[in-house]
Amino acid sequence: MRYLPLTESDRRAMLDVIGAKDVDELFRDVPAAARLAEALPLPRHQGEMEVERAFTRMAHKNLSAGCAPFFIGAGVYRHHIPASLDQLLLRGEFLTAYTPYQPEVSQGTLQALFQFQTQVAMITGMDVANASMYDGATAAAEAAIMACRVTKRNRVILSGTLHPHYVETTETSLRYTEMTAEALPPDPLGFEDLLGRIDAATACVVVQNPGFFGGVKDLRPLAAACHGAGALLVVMVAEPTSLGLFDSPGAMGADIVVAEGQSLGIGMNFGGPGLGLFATRDKFVRQMPGRLAGQTVDVDGKRGWVLTLSTREQHIRREKATSNICTNSGLCALAFSIHLTLLGETGYARLAELNHAAAVRLEGKLKAVKGLRVLAGSYYNEFAVHLGDDVDAAQVVDALADRGILGGVPASRFWPSWPELRPVLILAATETNTEADMDSLVSALKEVLS
Amino acid sequence: MSGQPTLSGNRGLQIEEKLIFEMDNPGSVAVDLPEPGPIDLDRMGGVARRGRIGLPDLSEPQVVRHFTRLSQKNYGIDSGFYPLGSCTMKHNPRLSEKMARLPGLADLHPLQPQKTVQGALEVIDSLAFWLKELTGLPAIAMSPAAGAHGEWCGLMAIRAAHEDRGEGHRRRMLVPESAHGTNPASAAMCGFTVDPIPAKDNGRVDLDAMKAKLGPDVAGLMLTNPNTCGLFESEIIEIAAAIHGAGGYFYCDGANFNAIVGRVRVADLGIDCMHINLHKTFSTPHGGGGPGAGPTVLSAALAPYAPVPYVVHGPQGLELVEGAREGAKPFGRVKGFHGQFGVFVRALAYIASMGADGLRQASGDAVLNANYLQASLSDALTASFDGPCMHEALFDDRFLKDTGVTTLDFAKALIDEGYHPMTMYFPLVVHGALLMEPTETESRETLDQFIAVVKGLAGRAKAGAAEDFKAAPRLTPRRRLDETLAARAPVLRWKAST
Numbered sequence: 006m007r008y009l010p011l012t013e014s015d016r017r018a019m020l021d022v023i024g025a026k027d028v029d030e031l032f033r034d035v036p037a038a039a040r041l042a043e044a045l046p047l048p049r050h051q052g053e054m055e056v057e058r059a060f061t062r063m064a065h066k067n068l069s070a071g072c073a074p075f076f077i078g079a080g081v082y083r084h085h086i087p088a089s090l091d092q093l094l095l096r097g098e099f100l101t102a103y104t105p106y107q108p109e110v111s112q113g114t115l116q117a118l119f120q121f122q123t124q125v126a127m128i129t130g131m132d133v134a135n136a137s138m139y140d141g142a143t144a145a146a147e148a149a150i151m152a153c154r155v156t157k158r159n160r161v162i163l164s165g166t167l168h169p170h171y172v173e174t175t176e177t178s179l180r181y182t183e184m185t186a187e188a189l190p191p192d193p194l195g196f197e198d199l200l201g202r203i204d205a206a207t208a209c210v211v212v213q214n215p216g217f218f219g220g221v222k223d224l225r226p227l228a229a230a231c232h233g234a235g236a237l238l239v240v241m242v243a244e245p246t247s248l249g250l251f252d253s254p255g256a257m258g259a260d261i262v263v264a265e266g267q268s269l270g271i272g273m274n275f276g277g278p279g280l281g282l283f284a285t286r287d288k289f290v291r292q293m294p295g296r297l298a299g300q301t302v303d304v305d306g307k308r309g310w311v312l313t314l315s316t317r318e319q320h321i322r323r324e325k326a327t328s329n330i331c332t333n334s335g336l337c338a339l340a341f342s343i344h345l346t347l348l349g350e351t352g353y354a355r356l357a358e359l360n361h362a363a364a365v366r367l368e369g370k371l372k373a374v375k376g377l378r379v380l381a382g383s384y385y386n387e388f389a390v391h392l393g394d395d396v397d398a399a400q401v402v403d404a405l406a407d408r409g410i411l412g413g414v415p416a417s418r419f420w421p422s423w424p425e426l427r428p429v430l431i432l433a434a435t436e437t438n439t440e441a442d443m444d445s446l447v448s449a450l451k452e453v454l455s
Numbered sequence: 456m457s458g459q460p461t462l463s464g465n466r467g468l469q470i471e472e473k474l475i476f477e478m479d480n481p482g483s484v485a486v487d488l489p490e491p492g493p494i495d496l497d498r499m500g501g502v503a504r505r506g507r508i509g510l511p512d513l514s515e516p517q518v519v520r521h522f523t524r525l526s527q528k529n530y531g532i533d534s535g536f537y538p539l540g541s542c543t544m545k546h547n548p549r550l551s552e553k554m555a556r557l558p559g560l561a562d563l564h565p566l567q568p569q570k571t572v573q574g575a576l577e578v579i580d581s582l583a584f585w586l587k588e589l590t591g592l593p594a595i596a597m598s599p600a601a602g603a604h605g606e607w608c609g610l611m612a613i614r615a616a617h618e619d620r621g622e623g624h625r626r627r628m629l630v631p632e633s634a635h636g637t638n639p640a641s642a643a644m645c646g647f648t649v650d651p652i653p654a655k656d657n658g659r660v661d662l663d664a665m666k667a668k669l670g671p672d673v674a675g676l677m678l679t680n681p682n683t684c685g686l687f688e689s690e691i692i693e694i695a696a697a698i699h700g701a702g703g704y705f706y707c708d709g710a711n712f713n714a715i716v717g718r719v720r721v722a723d724l725g726i727d728c729m730h731i732n733l734h735k736t737f738s739t740p741h742g743g744g745g746p747g748a749g750p751t752v753l754s755a756a757l758a759p760y761a762p763v764p765y766v767v768h769g770p771q772g773l774e775l776v777e778g779a780r781e782g783a784k785p786f787g788r789v790k791g792f793h794g795q796f797g798v799f800v801r802a803l804a805y806i807a808s809m810g811a812d813g814l815r816q817a818s819g820d821a822v823l824n825a826n827y828l829q830a831s832l833s834d835a836l837t838a839s840f841d842g843p844c845m846h847e848a849l850f851d852d853r854f855l856k857d858t859g860v861t862t863l864d865f866a867k868a869l870i871d872e873g874y875h876p877m878t879m880y881f882p883l884v885v886h887g888a889l890l891m892e893p894t895e896t897e898s899r900e901t902l903d904q905f906i907a908v909v910k911g912l913a914g915r916a917k918a919g920a921a922e923d924f925k926a927a928p929r930l931t932p933r934r935r936l937d938e939t940l941a942a943r944a945p946v947l948r949w950k951a952s953t
Contacts, residue, residue, distance in 0.1 A: 010898035034687035039723040050810035064559025066574030097533025098526040104744040109931040113529035114743035123948040139600035142791035170791040177787025181646035221500035276565025276792025278746035301941035309933035313941040319640035329640035332601035336742025347485040349512035358491035383500030
């Protein structure tokens with residue numbers, strides 16, 4: 006078996022050194038009734054060729070995004086990933102390393118994390134960022150928990166602009182705690198009144214910008230209202246390429262910024278793994294969840310990096326830790342950082358412009374579809390459309406798929422029991438969409454809706 | 456190092472590398488993007504960015520060289536032996552990477568119509584099948600993103616089950632002193648209080664002490680098995696009966712599953728739920744700290760409370776259930792979308808490669824390798840417990856008594872010898888712990904070399920070479936780093952002024 010170096014003669018010789026008759030003897034502490042005498046009756050080992058054949062067969066049962074005009078977003082975005090990125094990611098010293106607890110043999114990972122933290126802090130407009138969370142949803146939940154810890158209050162308000170998975174994950178995370186989550190209804194038109202809900206018990210308001218239905222807002226009035234009431238503003242960014250074009254959440258007054266980092270350097274991968282970004286102000290750093298890389302010097306006085314402030318973490322503080330997180334999304338953080346490094350200031354801004362321009366172009370073309378109206382007045386690379394009062398967007402998406410087009414996400418996938426959302430479709434356009442893609446979508450939509 | 460310092464500060468293959476922010480060359484590009492044309496400010500909500508972010512501009516060759524050089528300052532499993540206990544640092548097959556990159560699996564959106572992703576759902580369903588078969592438990596939550604997340608998921612199911620039975624007052628969770636720190640931290644996040652239970656001299660849970668802690672407010676027990684001392688909990692069936700008898704559930708931390716895959720089904724031990732670290736047992740890369748995956752198997756009693764989403768077999772093929780449905784009482788959702796799919800592909804490719812026979816051989820070889828280390832080193836070091844270990848061998852620092860050398864010094868000396876250190880000072884139940892997990896993917900030759908080095912170092916320590924140990928490592932890109940300084944005056948990002 007190709008991953009197992011020991012031969013039968015090795016095993017024999019090693020058992021002799023141990024003084025055991027056979028390997029089974031080494032399992033003698035296992036209650037006899039629970040010991041399996043032989044391998045389970047399941048498929049046996051296979052060579053690479055056989056495994057590749059089986060996986061290729063499963064892959065062929067899917068319609069992959071590269072084979073279809075593709076307009077799906079809603080928390081996962083399709084962007085072009087530069088070829089050099091994956092080659093760097095596959096370097097064994099990155100890929101097969103453990104968490105950098107031994108700094109002398111991990112300076113590569115640690116420096117990369119320090120750079121990642123800096124990049125995240127820069128684009129979010131915050132002082133400090135951690136070394137990653139699992140994904141956007143868990144980062145949002147952790148932000149809500151942290152805000153309660155900071156304010157010593159227990160009421161969390163979740164905006165109707167927040168991705169429904171982030172809402173559900175946050176609600177679940179608070180379910181058996183003293184904290185409570187108050188989720189506002191989905192807000193496709195951007196009409197919700199958050200300011201009126203903030204009170205003296207409010208720990209934080211969690212809002213997404215651009216919102217789940219696409220809308221982009223100036224959050225300064227909300228930040229002022231939060232701060233006036235002693236609450237924190239948590240801003241979620243589900244599409245981090247947007248920060249190349251818009252004011253940062255930090256500039257608008259956010260106290261904690263969380264994000265899903267998948268857009269940069271990480272493919273879609275059917276939704277996982279993602280990358281949770283988590284940034285905040287210096288004054289809250291000791292309340293943060295997750296790992297932090299920090300700068301220091303070695304015994305020779307040379308600059309180097311270590312994991313630091315670990316007295317917040319579970320391996321030191323156990324049940325009093327700021328979070329139970331241990332393994333995070335290290336390699337995804339590296340991918341994100343490499344992509345942002347390749348883009349640089351110039352490329353990051355241009356990528357954002359290209360995305361916005363693609364969405365503006367798509368909106369223009371959709372004017373030709375009778376009965377369809379775009380719901381958001383402002384957006385980045387994604388917006389919700391209303392297909393007409395009697396139209397079921399899910400059926401439209403299904404019919405588009407039959408035509409080989411992956412044409413957005415129906416809101417009813419998340420809110421099956423909300424009739425007013427049945428005609429709502431969420432469409433995204435990125436730099437990967439061609440004119441021909443958009444024309445295919447528009448003509449198919451006309452056909453399906455006629 | 457002997458000899459004169461070099462002019463560049465580089466030392467042969469060890470090249471000093473600045474931060475990307477210190478290499479900024481404005482106007483350089485590493486990605487050629489088309490002209491976007493004029494930007495339509497009408498749609499930007501009045502919040503178009505003003506001013507620069509401060510990101511550095513570099514070209515592709517500079518970026519490739521930068522990250523290549525950083526990688527050279529790292530030690531991975533590909534570099535050498537990584538006996539890090541409790542972490543299962545085994546070889547990461549590249550076939551798994553290749554399969555995860557097939558466009559038909561990688562370039563898929565989680566919200567595509569389900570009929571366009573039947574192959575992806577098959578991956579999830581097949582992996583779920585294997586994990587259920589290997590543990591003997593009937594249900595599984597696939598979405599947890601890592602071990603700690605899986606722990607939390609399992610405990611949430613336990614809490615939900617108690618609440619559903621009207622026994623929400625059960626809030627006390629028993630956790631052995633030797634547990635991973637994530638166990639008590641996860642319990643706290645579910646509103647449980649943590650009640651520690653002691654170990655016996657033989658490194659196992661003290662069954663009588665545990666029984667004495669049982670009561671009507673006990674929610675359950677969290678136990679790592681094999682435990683963090685590398686030992687199988689030989690009284691586990693009695694432990695399970697006791698906790699069940701008191702109305703609690705039995706959670707198993709599956710971090711050490713690699714020792715028993717294909718040899719013991721945890722259902723046969725009376726366990727109600729267990730997370731499985733795919734990045735340990737099923738060989739997906741650790742990636743310098745993640746991503747992992749922590750699918751959590753559940754007993755019939757806990758199955759109704761499994762979080763969404765999950766895959767079922769429906770009339771139209773495989774179906775992803777994302778909301779509440781008849782008969783199910785999901786406790787909620789633990790993350791966005793459907794779990795760590797990219798990690799699932801890798802784990803399933805590994806399982807398909809190994810097969811039921813290979814997985815059983817792997818756990819046997821992992822235990823054999825660990826016992827070989829324990830037997831070969833028990834003269835030179837001090838083994839903490841008698842008898843066979845499972846997949847990891849635990850030593851304490853009695854062999855260093857009066858040498859002036861600490862466990863930490865000993866580990867740092869190993870670095871100069873070309874090894875990643877073992878896990879140090881964990882578990883907390885023995886003094887100055889050195890926990891070694893060789894895994895099944897190390898050859899006898901590698902182990903023999905390592906044994907010779909460890910014996911040699913132990914001899915040097917006893918011969919009075921404390922100063923040499925204190926100075927180690929000498930040959931790494933950086934020597935011992937000042938962690939106190941890092942924590943006292945945190946510098947967590949680069950700033951233009953520094």
